Amino acid sequence: MDSAAALKAAHAVPGVPQDDDGPVFKEPWQAQAFAIALALHERGVFTWNEWAATLGDEIKRAQAAGDPDTGETYYMHWLATLERLVAEKGVASREMLTEYRDAWDHACDRTPHGKPIELTPADFAH
Amino acid sequence: MAHDHDHHHHDHDHDHSELSETQLRVRALETILTEKGYVDPKALDAIVEMYETKIGPRNGAAVIAKAWTDPAFKKALLDDATKAVNTLGHVARVGDHLIAVENTPQRHNMVVCTLCSCYPWEVLGLPPVWYKAAPYRSRAVKDPRGVLADFGVTLPKDIEIRVWDSTAETRFLVLPMRPAGTDGWSEDKLAELVTRDSMIGTGLPKNPTELKS
Structure with missing residues (x-):
């Protein structure tokens, strides 16, 4: 996985915000979400065509629901696409995603500020 | 948004750590995919690092x-x-x-x-x-x-x-x-x-x- 793979992805998927050097991100989580898609693509979980079609569908769906379509929300759609594709491909169900999201939320709440937030089995009991 | 579940809000006394709803979802994905062996957190970091000096x-x-x-x-x-x-x-x-x-x-x-x-x-x-x-x-x-x-x-x-x-x-x-x-x-x-x-x-x-x- 290298910058060439990232550039290729940015060309294969319409709308990826980028400059001359490749994709640009406004917040760290956006780069993480981008990197996760790249990794799953390399593992053969989906093709870029498949990804682009699903992302396009998520964007349409969001716009129908009132998304401003300014580009600001692009990575929100990207994240929704990731969640949908991992569920559709049987990698992780919606229930599992929710369960882990809630566990992280719990881990976050019990972690004093400035300490690394770590997930433990106890976080799943809530 | 793909998720409809209720977000429960806690009393934020600012002593504990905070992650946004979006960050929580990204972490959930990353953890599951790492546990299942689909992604390597080090490889993800490497990609993120490529962009960290931009913008x-x-x-x-x-x-x-x-x-x-x-x-x-x-x-x-x-x-x-x-x-x-x-x-x-x-x-x-x-x-x-x-x-x-x-x-x-x-x-x-x-x-x-x-x-x-x-x-x-x-x-x-x-x-x-x-x-x-x-x-x-x-x-x-x-x-x-x-x-x-x-x-x-x-x-x-x-x-x-x-x-x-x-x-x-x-x-x-x-x-x-x-x-x-x-x-x-x-x-x-x-x-x-x-x-x-x-x-x-x-x-x-x-x-x-x-x-x-």
Whole structure:
């Protein structure tokens, strides 16, 4: 996985915000979400065509629901696409995603500020 | 949005860590995919690292260069960094409670903690991976000189090193000292001297001689 793979992805998927050097991100989580898609693509979980079609569908769906379509929300759609594709491909169900999201939320709440937030089995009991 | 589940809100006393709803969803994905062997967190970090020096640091560098050339802006920045940065149209809006700390011949400032939402990525870009590592944070507090030495920065013994630990409410930006030999330089040219690390305090601005003319 290298910058060439990232550039290729940015060309294969319409709308990826980028400059001359490749994709640009406004917040760290956006780069993480981008990197996760790249990794799953390399593992053969989906093709870029498949990804682009699903992302396009998520964007349409969001716009129908009132998304401003300014580009600001692009990575929100990207994240929704990731969640949908991992569920559709049987990698992780919606229930599992929710369960882990809630566990992280719990881990976050019990972690004093400035300490690394770590997930433990106890976080799943809530 | 794909999710409909209720978000339960807790009483935020700001003693604990905070992640946004979006960050929680990204972490959930990353954890599951790592556990199932679909992604390698190190490979993800490598991708993130490729981009960490883009966008944000340019914004921050513009802020620092302006403070070096415009005394009124510098005063405004040290008084209320959020307000001052947001008056610059070309810079992304920064969140509340950004504090600029000034390096002087007597004092060097260094910032720690990027573990949750306290990193001012609007002006610094994506947090460097090393900065998120627990060893960096604990060592920076106990042995700031040692950490600085690891980054190739050796400061005279009589310079006080002040370490700022970000909290949920405050985030810090270091205002480095303007390098000597830059009299009459434009803001754009000065901005090229400002590195991301110099705004965290783990580095110094570049020397004028390091710039290709």
